[in-house]
Amino acid sequence: MSCIPRLRVHGLRSAMAGPFDLHVDAGECVVLMGKSGAGKTVLLRLIADLDPPRAGVVELDGARRERLSGPGWRRRVLYQPAEPAWWSPVVRQHFDGADIDRVRAMAAALGLPDAILDAELMHLSTGERQRLALVRSLSRGPSVLLLDEPTASLDQASILAYEALLAEETGKGMAILWVTHSREQAGRVGHRCLTVADRALQSA
């Protein structure tokens, strides 16, 4: 088995945050916790190359981020914000090019009806949109998924289904960095837990 981590972050900093050093192995789920305003979203956005880093290295399977285009990197290292964006009125329009049978299966696993693909986003609940955001993320086959409080609007049964679907994906090798405020959730899903404070990682 390779000892190169799926995701390696070394000395990553922006003008106002860091340095951050961490790694996530293939098939691993690392939980990020910390007070509101601690810098968790800032870290995920730096890793996804959505905000410009001032220094540091980010590698995917040993290859530096600079070797890929920005969009190419973000397809492999996919950031799912706490409030995911939708750019077309109908759900199905966000799944162009996706394996629609797999999309249907994932939606069903999250308790969403088949007909939801033809629904208008403005008619869906926050929790339905939050579950669809995960289906959309997974349908793109990322190597690393950066999840920012992804289950904040869900009931307990939906949360457990959401976690189970992600456990299947880590079982196939996907790596996850998962921001949550729930200690119970961290205990269920996290192989390891890191804490962010004052816009930097706290040492364990």
Ligand SMILES: Nc1ncnc2c1ncn2[C@@H]1O[C@H](COP(=O)(O)OP(=O)(O)OP(=O)(O)O)[C@@H](O)[C@H]1O
């Ligand atoms: N682009 C920016 N420029 C300046 N300050 C920023 C920027 N983005 C975030 N911040 C600040 O950095 C701090 C950390 O924000 P961040 O969104 O990472 O917090 P968080 O840990 O994700 O909090 P929460 O749990 O509430 O989502 C906050 O004080 C925020 O105002």
